[in-house]
Amino acid sequence: MHYVVPPDDFTRAGEASSAVKKTLKQIGMNPDVIRRVAIAMYEGEINMVIHAHGGEITVDVAPDRVDMVLADEGPGIADIERAMQAGYSTAPEEVRNLGFGAGMGLPNMKKYTDEMTVESTLGVGTTVRMSVFNHAG
């Protein structure tokens, strides 16, 4: 599955995650896997909209795992290690007023997935790869 996350449209952020959640439900994926995928992807999608002017998400589903690749051409992350710390955020005040920007995005994504890697180059963009394993399947 492939999704384009539109830039700077906070209202529509989450549409891709919602669509993936629906598809996983339809194919009867384990509910715990569905929720972990939905939350991790949703946080990633919100990040793309608030930090990177949108991007593209590819999701591959197998019976035993769900793999997500979130790629953007945004400003990049200067210090990935710090960005992974709970509570560290560079989000502007207006994002906090929308209920995000608490510095929980990347930590939450890490927490809900079994594997996660972040590659980022300043001025070029960021690619986040996440996998959730279906231990029950």
Place this chain on the structure above:
Amino acid sequence: MNVQDIQRILRADLLCGEEHLGREVQTACGSDMMSDVLAYVKEQSVLLTGLVNPQVIRTAEMMDMVCIVFVRGKRPNEDMIELAKERSIVVMSTKFRMFTACGLLYEGGLKGGCKV
């Protein structure tokens, strides 16, 4: 407790989801920060918030929540209600402020669900 009990205790106006009023709820979470809501996943079924934007509905959707209560008399717009309807999420609005709304529900038997 079920969703109808929440409406009664909070003297809330029901904005959508009348057909789901009988659904059981065990735990609730009160926050204006959606990232914090997303950080504590343990079967939260009710979200109380003073934040009004479409991402509140999305957050509840991702967390499989049953009911959203807007506190301090806040009301979502039609688009948000439509989004909640599509996701079978009950939406209501109470005039109580956050602390009081949470307290009343806790007193009524609803728990936080997060261990300290």
